[in-house]
Amino acid sequence: KAGVTQTPRYLIKTRGQQVTLSCSPISGHRSVSWYQQTPGQGLQFLFEYFSETQRNKGNFPGRFSGRQFSNSRSEMNVSTLELGDSALYLCASSLNGRDEKLFFGSGTQLSVL
């Protein structure tokens, strides 16, 4: 069974641009969540999608948005990039998203210059 796939692995953008990150969950998993990982803050929850609906959202500005498609694949978008958005963005999937273990992808390393 294929694991969680995130694309691209690396991304370099400049301030003010926007970016879209993609995540394909494990087949059969309907919950996809996103986390931002930075050296100082650790992992912080962005949002979780289940059956194409955002079910939970972390404390991030509206520039961070996401969506989930009918095949459970998810995208995360960040508009008007800031230097502080440089981070590793991790996607995780689980069957139903309730107290289950998460399966993580290898992340997308975003650098904002």
Place this chain on the structure above:
Amino acid sequence: AQTVTQSQPEMSVQEAETVTLSCTYDTSESDYYLFWYKQPPSRQMILVIRQEAYKQQNATENRFSVNFQKAAKSFSLKISDSQLGDAAMYFCAYSPNTGNQFYFGTGTSLTVIP
């Protein structure tokens, strides 16, 4: 607010020895789940062990075991017979029983010395 604290930014252990990583958390919930995840240089987070708060018995997975003290809100990870492949960043995580939002600590970097 739920918070997870890992007070040891770095730890080291000799190969074949035992090491304990500390984690404390703060919550007003009575039903929740606790996890330890490992992040090797490949960056992919891997589940090490999971504990259900309503279970008194400490979880064990091969060389990995936890010491779960619910009243003290403490959840430490013990790694026995440490191996070189155990070298990684270890994250403690908390998840309430009401959703799939995980709260992570800032991590402990474990070095295994040959």
